[in-house]
Amino acid sequence: MKHTACPNCGKKDLEEFFTIPNAPTQSLVTIKNREEALAIPRKDIVLTFCNSCGFIFNGEFDTSIDYYTQGYEDQQGFSPTFVKFITEVTNRVIDRYDIRNKQVIEIGCGKGDFIRLLSKLGNNRGVGIDPAYVPGRGEEVEGVRFIKEFYSDKHGDLQADLITCRHTMEHIHDTKGFMETVKSSIKEADPVLFFEVPSIVRILDIQAFWDIFYEHCTYFSPGSLARLFRQTGFEVLDMYLEYDKQYLFIEAKAADGISEKVHPLEESIEELKAKTKHFVEQINIQLGEWRERLSGFKAEGKKVVVWGGGSKSVGFLTQFADLDVIEHVCDINPHMQGNFIPGIGKQYVGPDFLEEYKPDVVIVMNSVYMNEIQKDLAGRGLHPQMLGL
Ligand SMILES: [Zn+2]
Incomplete structure (x- = not known):
């Protein structure tokens, strides 16, 4: 399955720059025996760069696999370090946009930890949407309900003051189609968008090969993310990196026409391309060092x-x-x-x-x-x- 057009901008000036051969196609699916775990299909991850918009994606991502409805474990809330971090981030967004006693929607809510937190800290009401949602994982919070489905046009009637989507877009191949669905859902309300994705910049800078895996078909940088938001009718209010620069946050609103406001965190297409070249030069050194270290232990x-x-x-x-x-x-x-x-x-x-x-x-x-x-x-x-x- 080769994708010949960029999922962000639709252009065809694409360049493959790094391949991980034979990667397991699923990493968080729940499997109860060894044979089944080893039998997971393997496919190549072909990191591809769009020369037109700087977007990086798996150019051979298989969109036909069912990744999320067969049991999917992704909760981070068991770590006190993570809980402290996410509580600070949530309080900040609540204060910034006065998200109190409001209606919130979370697209890709997982087991519901974040929308519960957002609702509790700001006394909000909320709807979480996710095909991998599991009822009963977490406390009941008044005014919070869940829809166990993939987000689509059919959820367009849900209106909110804040739409959040954390660690979900990196799993979406049709990024432009997704943002257009979000945009078309916005009617009378004027919601703030609060989205979070892993940052490809850090992965490229330190050759974080462990952060490249099959379920992530999409790898955003501040520049490519902001360009997608503008192109689909949003205005970037703010962007920042957190958690040792691993996570990229964006706050945005629907724009009148095409916004031209560029955020200081955005890198140019050329700058990101130079980083892909550096990554390719360094990655084998990094892999070789780990291999030597592990062989030494053995x-x-x-x-x-x-x-x-x-x-x-x-x-x-x-x-x-x-x-x-x-x-x-x-x-x-x-x-x-x-x-x-x-x-x-x-x-x-x-x-x-x-x-x-x-x-x-x-x-x-x-x-x-x-x-x-x-x-x-x-x-x-x-x-x-x-x-x-
Ligand atoms: Zn593109």
């Missing part, structure tokens, strides 16, 4: 575990599966424990397991959590060598 007979399941661990382990160094992947999300990792075939364990396993090395999939994890391990009498991505 030679020394060290017990190595990965802390942090989900897509990052699949993205990381896919590169080194042949070395067979890493025995276990630990995650604090109790809904992941016992599941088998797609494409890798290992079973997730909880932190309790590490007490008896006593790892020599722990590789942390997101350094933002380094202190939290080190403290947890120390509390269990464990003091392994810690490495962070």
Whole structure:
């Protein structure tokens, strides 16, 4: 399945710049046995750059696979570090746009953690829409309801003062069509859009190969995201990077006509293209260093575990599966424990397991959590060598 036109701007001046061959097509699906986990189909991720708008996407993304209705685990709220961060971000947006006693919509609400928080902190009423929603995961919040469906034109009657969409657009191939659906849903109300995606800039700058995986078909930079918003009839109010520059936030409103306001965070198409070149030059060095490090651990007979399941661990382990160094992947999300990792075939364990396993090395999939994890391990009498991505 080759996409010959840019999903953001429709132009055809595209350039492939990096391929991850044979990546498992799913990383967060819940699988209960090893054989099934290893049988997950594999396909190439072909990072493609649009010379017309600077958008980066998987040019061979298979849009025919059912990614989100077969059990999908993506909750982050089990980490105190994350809860503190998301509470601060939410309070800020509530204050900025006075989102109190208002109506809010969340597109791609997952298990509903964020819309519950937004509603509680601002005394708002809300609707969360997501095909991967699971009832009963989280407290009941008055005035908050859920629709277990993909967002589409049929939800256009829902009106809101704030439309939020966090960590969802990177899973959407038809980005322009999606933004046009959001735009056409806006009628009498004049909502603020509050969207969040991973930033490709950091991935390119530090060669964060573990952040490239199949379910992410779309990789935004501040420039490409803002250009898409303007092109589909929105005006960018603000943009910023958070969480060690991993997450890119955008605040926007429907514009009269095409907005020409450019935000200072936006990079040019040429600047982003230069970053893709740098990434390609550096990535093999980075992969080689990890390979050498892991082979060294194996030679020394060290017990190595990965802390942090989900897509990052699949993205990381896919590169080194042949070395067979890493025995276990630990995650604090109790809904992941016992599941088998797609494409890798290992079973997730909880932190309790590490007490008896006593790892020599722990590789942390997101350094933002380094202190939290080190403290947890120390509390269990464990003091392994810690490495962070
Ligand atoms: Zn484009």
